[in-house]
Amino acid sequence: MNLSQLERMKNDNGFIAALDQSGGSTPKALAIYGIPKEAYADEAEMFQKVHEMRSRIMKSPAFTKERILAAILFEKTMDLKVDGKYSADYLWETKGIVPILKVDKGLLDVDNGVQLMKPISDLEALLIRAKDRHIFGTKMRSVIKEANPTGIKAIVEQQFELGKVIVAAGFIPILEPEVDIHTPNKAEAEAILKQEILEYLKTVDASCQVMFKLTIPEVDNFYQEIIAHPNVVRTVALSGGYSREESNKKLAKNPKLIASFSRALTEGLNVNQSDEEFNKMLDESIESIYEASIK
Template sequence: MNMVQLERMKNDKGFIAALDQSGGSTPKALGLYGIAKETYTDESEMIQLMHEMRSRIMESPAFTKERILAAILFEKTMDLKVAGKYSADYLWENKGILSILKVDKGLLDLQDGVQLMKPIPKLDELLVRAKDRHIFGTKMRSVIKEANEVGIKAIVDQQFEIGAVISAAGFIPILEPEVDIHTPNKEVAEAILKKELIEHLKNLDPTYQVMLKVTIPDIDNFYEELMNYPNVVRVVALSGGYPREEANEKLKKNHNLIASFSRALTEGLNVNQSDEAFNHMLDQSIQSIYEASI
């Protein structure tokens, strides 16, 4: 564990940029960026176009450590280069920004009102590669769609179980039990989730440190209690499909909850923009999310 990076994540101001769109969400992300499906012929070409978009964001003068703590990367991004360096090395050496690796392989079908993570084959091998690529932490996502106690308990159990493996390998895992913003009785689902998270945190080995990534709650400061546990490095929030302005307004009402936005970060960026227009739009987005996070 890089203690300089850990202290930065614990104490510095800023937010996390989520640049980890995977195979399923990449076509939509590219479409919003102005690249239609008809313009690429296969997955490798699609991934290359996505990496060019991510590289343009990472290399932008707006993308700085003063406002951004870390970037979440897709697995293939970890193995690709930005300005001649592997992505994580570029981010840390050139920008002072930490790298976090998305490790989940997607979601299972809905059961008990939730979508658990699919099995993660060869996780140990992936973590060895991540260490070689100088990755700081990991992220894995599950989704809650109903206020179902059995399902939510299963999600939290799975997140902490896999997180323990990741922690033992020397990384800070981000556990992401997302509550879908369209969940009926969302407040009830969030109450069940917080209860399960606290049960795990109360009994956690003190050497096992985690970050938690949650949907912005309906009740302001609802997750503030989680921030007081010594095992919790940081609690961050996903935008969940809210437009950037709405996500920012909701985030501002939650003290010490910082952003880990994806769609809200890249909203308004377009492949056909000049560098000046692109950097200006990105700078405005980053500033608004930063202000909401502090």
């Protein structure tokens, strides 16, 4: 593990840019960016288009370590290059931004009010590749749709069990048990989730360091016990479908909870913008998210 990156993640100001749209979410992300499905013939062309979008973001003069701590990459992005360097090396060596890898393979159908992750059958091999590509940490997402104690307990157990494997391989995992923003009784679901996380944290060794990516809570400062826990390197928030303005407003009410936004980060960016227009829009987006993250 790169100790300079660990210290940066623990102590520096900034937020995490989520550039990890998967095969399922990429068409929508490209459409919002101004590239319709008709613009690419197959999956390979689709991923090339989204890599061009991500590269444009990463290479922008607005995308700097002064405001961005880390960036989450999709698996295919890890194996592609930006300005002649593999994406993770470009982020760290050129930009001073910590590279993180999305490792989950998507979601199972809803059961007990939640969507667990699909099995990650190649996790061991993926982590070996990630080490070769100089990745610092990982991220994996599951989703809570109801305040169902059985389902939420199962999500926390799955996240932690996979997290332990990732820690043993030398990475810092981001555990992401997302509470869908449309969940009925969202505050109740968050209360169950927090209790399960805190109970599970009691069972892990002191050397087990993790991060959490959580939906911005209904109750301000709700996750302070998790944020302050000695096993937790950092706790970040997903935008979850809220607009950037709404996400920032909600985030600013939660001190020490920092952003890890995807849609809210890229909102307003368009393939047809000039570099000047693109960089100005991205700079304004990054500044607003940064300000909300350091309040």
